[in-house]
Amino acid sequence: MKASIEWDGEQRFRARSESGHEILMDGDRGKTGPSPMETVLMAAGSCSSVDVVGILEKARQAVTGCRVELSAKRAEGPPSVFTEIHMHFIVTGEDVGEHHVERAVRLSADKYCSVSIMLGHSVKVSHSSEVRATGP
Structure with missing residues (x-):
């Protein structure tokens, strides 16, 4: 690359x-x-989102949307590296199983997302998720 x-x-x-x-x-x-640091944060969220959506689609979950809200803390002085990153996934769809979403987020965090796994060697990375039904 x-x-x-x-x-x-x-x-x-x-x-x-x-x-x-x-x-x-x-x-x-x-x-x-x-900024470059915002780009790193967005890359972590994008990488994890790709995994989560792909895993849910393979599990035949009727996903209609996936949003990840990221929050990060940085060190006080230079270099102002990330010290903590939290990713909160909001998955929407019809009858999407919460356990499927939790599993997808866990697999991304532990096995598949190269960006957040790489960051996790020096940053505390945490995850949470919720499922929202689509409809009227």
């Missing part, structure tokens, strides 16, 4: 992935794009 980062003026940096995708990041408190 490869990527490149190019300075785009001020504190903006354009990140390009080997697959041809681009993200604009902003080191000036996220004025014009997410």
Whole structure:
């Protein structure tokens, strides 16, 4: 895997992935794009969400939505690394089993999500979930 980062003026940096995708990041408190640390947090949530949805689909759960709300704490001084990350999954669908969602979140956390597992070597990562029925 490869990527490149190019300075785009001020504190903006354009990140390009080997697959041809681009993200604009902003080191000036996220004025014009997410900061690099926000991008790391979003990557952890995205990676876990891919796993959770995939596992639920394989379990034949009628998932219509998946949202993960992330909260993180950072160290006081430089380097201001993450010290804690919490991921709260909200899964919607018809008759989605809560035990299926809990299992999917656990499998992502323990086995599949390379981003959060990597972060978990130095950050306290926790998870929670809830199921919401879709309908009128």
